[in-house]
Amino acid sequence: MAADRARKTTLDLMDFIHAGPTAAHAVAAAAARLEAAGFARLDERAPWRLRPGQGFHLSRGATGLVAGRVGSAPPAEAGFRIIGAHCDSPGLRVKPKSPYEARGYLQLGVEVYGGPLLASWADRDLTLAGRLLVRRRGGEPRVALVRVARPLCRIPLAAIHFQREVNQEGLKLDAQKHLAPILGLDGGRAPGAGALLELLAGAAGVRPADVVGADLELVDAQPPALASLREELFAAPRIDNLAGCHAALEALLRAPATARATTVIALFDGEEIGSQVPSGADSFFLDAALERLSLAAGPGREAWHRARAASWMVSVDGAHALHPNYAEMHDPHHLPALNGGPVIKVNAKQRYATSLLTRGRFEECAARAGSPVQHYVHRSDLPCGSTIGPIAAARLGIPTVDVGNPMLAMHSIRETGGVLDQEWMIAALVEHLGRGERRSARRSARPPAAAPRPRSARRPDRRTGASRETPAVRRSGVGRPPSRGRGPSARGRGPAR
Ligand SMILES: [Zn+2]
Numbered sequence: 001m002a003a004d005r006a007r008k009t010t011l012d013l014m015d016f017i018h019a020g021p022t023a024a025h026a027v028a029a030a031a032a033r034l035e036a037a038g039f040a041r042l043d044e045r046a047p048w049r050l051r052p053g054q055g056f057h058l059s060r061g062a063t064g065l066v067a068g069r070v071g072s073a074p075p076a077e078a079g080f081r082i083i084g085a086h087c088d089s090p091g092l093r094v095k096p097k098s099p100y101e102a103r104g105y106l107q108l109g110v111e112v113y114g115g116p117l118l119a120s121w122a123d124r125d126l127t128l129a130g131r132l133l134v135r136r137r138g139g140e141p142r143v144a145l146v147r148v149a150r151p152l153c154r155i156p157l158a159a160i161h162f163q164r165e166v167n168q169e170g171l172k173l174d175a176q177k178h179l180a181p182i183l184g185l186d187g188g189r190a191p192g193a194g195a196l197l198e199l200l201a202g203a204a205g206v207r208p209a210d211v212v213g214a215d216l217e218l219v220d221a222q223p224p225a226l227a228s229l230r231e232e233l234f235a236a237p238r239i240d241n242l243a244g245c246h247a248a249l250e251a252l253l254r255a256p257a258t259a260r261a262t263t264v265i266a267l268f269d270g271e272e273i274g275s276q277v278p279s280g281a282d283s284f285f286l287d288a289a290l291e292r293l294s295l296a297a298g299p300g301r302e303a304w305h306r307a308r309a310a311s312w313m314v315s316v317d318g319a320h321a322l323h324p325n326y327a328e329m330h331d332p333h334h335l336p337a338l339n340g341g342p343v344i345k346v347n348a349k350q351r352y353a354t355s356l357l358t359r360g361r362f363e364e365c366a367a368r369a370g371s372p373v374q375h376y377v378h379r380s381d382l383p384c385g386s387t388i389g390p391i392a393a394a395r396l397g398i399p400t401v402d403v404g405n406p407m408l409a410m411h412s413i414r415e416t417g418g419v420l421d422q423e424w425m426i427a428a429l430v431e432h433l434g435r436g437e438r439r440s441a442r443r444s445a446r447p448p449a450a451a452p453r454p455r456s457a458r459r460p461d462r463r464t465g466a467s468r469e470t471p472a473v474r475r476s477g478v479g480r481p482p483s484r485g486r487g488p489s490a491r492g493r494g495p496a497r
Pocket of ligand 1: 240241271318
């Protein structure tokens with residue numbers, strides 16, 4: 001039964017990914033789920049009047065989202081329980097003066113966004129998605145989401161006969177010369193731009209004459225799919241990081257509506273290009289929302305600073321699973337497995353925000369949920385990637401742990417994940433959102449590092465048999481084995497329920 005539940009959760013994740021070909025689509029899909037569950041839409045320009053227990057969401061620029069539920073206690077007393085993720089993914093963005101004609105072909109100019117594995121974009125069925133700016137009579141233009149449902153263009157590689165050594169020397173793709181997709185053949189007197197505009201306007205349900213601008217991306221036309229012998233793996237575009245967004249969203253929807261602490265999720269834009277965008281982790285988006293939530297509960301900057309000091313954040317982003325063909329690229333003692341459970345990411349240079357305390361707290365949340373956890377450290381002789389965790393943690397001053405589900409081919413147009421991991425991640429995140437309430441009920445502020453362990457932490461978990469540990473345990477040097485949940489027994493079973 002538990003495996004069925006995990007599979008159902010992953011099928012739901014695949015639906016969410018398919019609904020979110022761009023960050024704007026993903027934010028709209030998240031907002032629709034929240035509104036269906038009764039979460040009220042807030043406007044950053046209007047005053048906020050919120051009552052305890054009320055769910056809310058707001059977006060900035062349509063590509064970032066903050067949502068949550070007001071706790072029964074003021075944030076100054078119970079703090080915030082936050083989950084962060086990013087909703088953008090690396091890819092190719094269409095240049096404004098597109099399409100153009102060249103040597104009998106109709107092509108699109110594209111720019112590289114973030115760090116995609118460019119080769120994976122070649123010889124695939126691609127289509128277009130994004131936003132249209134649509135003129136309105138007597139009002140400001142509005143933004144309409146657009147997505148063409150069928151394959152529309154391709155980036156063909158040069159044939160092997162023109163590059164005989166490519167398989168030995170590696171495929172080199174010049175971003176300016178080699179990535180322009182072919183949209184069709186030059187239509188002679190029929191201009192391609194007009195035909196494309198008509199197609200886009202039709203897909204968005206607007207009149208071509210009313211479209212005054214477009215912001216388009218190339219996206220994979222193929223829907224996500226279960227893809228392995230026993231359907232234990234799935235393949236999809238943008239697992240990094242719509243899996244993190246979906247986990248945050250589902251945890252918020254599942255968390256109790258009566259919690260003392262105010263729960264908040266933030267889906268940031270711009271992570272793949274450094275997070276310095278208006279709805280990015282390095283902006284005032286979350287910062288301002290948290291401060292307003294604090295001020296709505298009671299006046300005073302001191303209350304806001306007290307709220308921050310009583311808060312915790314989990315940053316969810318993809319993690320690297322062991323790749324059997326490239327095993328030497330991993331640290332030999334930190335080898336996360338697909339379907340081995342959420343991965344806690346650690347880096348000495350703080351490319352991940354994880355600290356001793358936040359790691360211990362997440363491990364405890366996972367143990368309570370019956371979710372196994374794994375640990376990741378990048379090879380010491382390779383530069384480590386990063387994510388929103390350190391940026392948001394530094395900006396907000398809120399202790400943060402970086403976690404993520406294991407995946408293969410990160411930043412490929414089509415990535416691979418395990419079917420069991422999403423449910424385990426969501427279960428651990430629900431504990432993170434709800435656990436703060438139980439802790440706050442016992443104490444009005446976060447316990448000092450040397451505080452005695454809660455009684456429940458000393459009991460073995462009835463569902464997993466694992467003993468629960470707290471940060472205080474690990475401070476004494478007693479650590480959990482680095483890869484709990486990676487053994488064959490863990491791989492074959494669903495989430496413990
Ligand atoms: Zn990511």
